[in-house]
Amino acid sequence: MSKQADGPDVIIYGGPGSGKSTQAHLLAAFLSAYHLNAGALLRAFAHSNSQEAKAVAKAMAKGALVPARISTNLVTKFVSHAGKRRLVIEGYPRSMSQVYALDKILSSHHRSSAFVYIKLPVTVARARLLKRAKLEHRADDTPKAIAERIRVFHQQSKDILAHYRKTDRLITIDGNHTVTATKKLVERAIKDQSWTNKI
Numbered sequence: 681m682s683k684q685a686d687g688p689d690v691i692i693y694g695g696p697g698s699g700k701s702t703q704a705h706l707l708a709a710f711l712s713a714y715h716l717n718a719g720a721l722l723r724a725f726a727h728s729n730s731q732e733a734k735a736v737a738k739a740m741a742k743g744a745l746v747p748a749r750i751s752t753n754l755v756t757k758f759v760s761h762a763g764k765r766r767l768v769i770e771g772y773p774r775s776m777s778q779v780y781a782l783d784k785i786l787s788s789h790h791r792s793s794a795f796v797y798i799k800l801p802v803t804v805a806r807a808r809l810l811k812r813a814k815l816e817h818r819a820d821d822t823p824k825a826i827a828e829r830i831r832v833f834h835q836q837s838k839d840i841l842a843h844y845r846k847t848d849r850l851i852t853i854d855g856n857h858t859v860t861a862t863k864k865l866v867e868r869a870i871k872d873q874s875w876t877n878k879i
C-alpha cells in the first residue's frame with residue numbers, strides 16, 4: 681500500500697525546452713508537493729569545490745548526461761527526506777538505468793508514481809532555448825550544447841516512454857500552448873481519477 685497521504689508522486693518528463701521545469705514548479709505549488717529538480721540540484725553540485733564537481737560542470741556544459749551514480753545519489757537522498765509528502769520529480773529519469781533505479785527507490789519507500797510526458801516539437805523547443813540563452817546565461821544554452829541535449833533526449837526517450845506506457849503510468853500532454861494553458865492540461869490530467877486506479 682502507498683505510504684503517501686496525498687496521492688502518487690508525479691514525474692514530469694520532456695525534452696530540453698519542453699517546459700518541464702516551468703510546469704513541475706507550478707504543479708508542485710498546486711499539489712503542495714516537494715519539487716525535485718535534478719538539473720538544478722546538479723547545477724548546485726557543480727559549483728561545489730571538488731574534482732567530481734568539476735567533471736559534472738564539464739559534462740553539463742557539453743549537454744551530456746552526468747555519471748548516473750551522482751544523479752542517482754542526489755535523487756535517493758531527496759526521496760528519503762520526503763517523508764509522506766508528495767513529490768513532483770523532474771529531470772530524472774533520463775535513461776533506462778535511471779528508470780529502474782527510480783522504480784526501486786520509490787518502491788523501497790512504498791511510493792507510487794504517475795508519469796507526465798510534455799510533448800513538444802523540437803523546432804519550438806529549440807526556439808524557446810535560444811530565447812532563454814539571450815536572457816539567462818546557462819552554460820549549456822549554446823547551440824552546440826542544445827543540439828547535444830536534444831540528441832541525448834531522443835536517444836533515450838523511446839524506451840523510457842515504452843516503460844511507462846507498459847506499466848500504465850504514462851500521461852501525454854501537448855506542451856505547444858502557453859504556460860497557463862499547459863498548466864491547466866497538466867492539472868486536469870492529474871485530477872482525473874481514471875489513471876490513479878491503474879497505479
Ligand code: AP5
Nearest residue numbers: 696697698699700701702719740744745746808812858859
Ligand atoms: P536540465 O536543467 O533539466 O535541462 P534540460 O532537460 O535540457 O531542460 P531545460 O531546463 O532546458 O528545459 P525544460 O524542459 O525544463 O523547460 P523550461 O521550463 O526550463 O538538465 C541540464 C543538464 O543536467 C543535462 O543536460 C545533464 O547534463 C544534467 N542532468 C540533469 N538531470 C540528469 C540526470 N538525471 N542524469 C544525468 N545528467 C543529468 O523552459 C525552457 C524555456 O522555455 C524557459 O525560458 C521558459 O520560460 C520557456 N517556456 C516554458 N514553457 C513555455 C511555454 N509554454 N511557452 C513559451 N515559453 C515557455
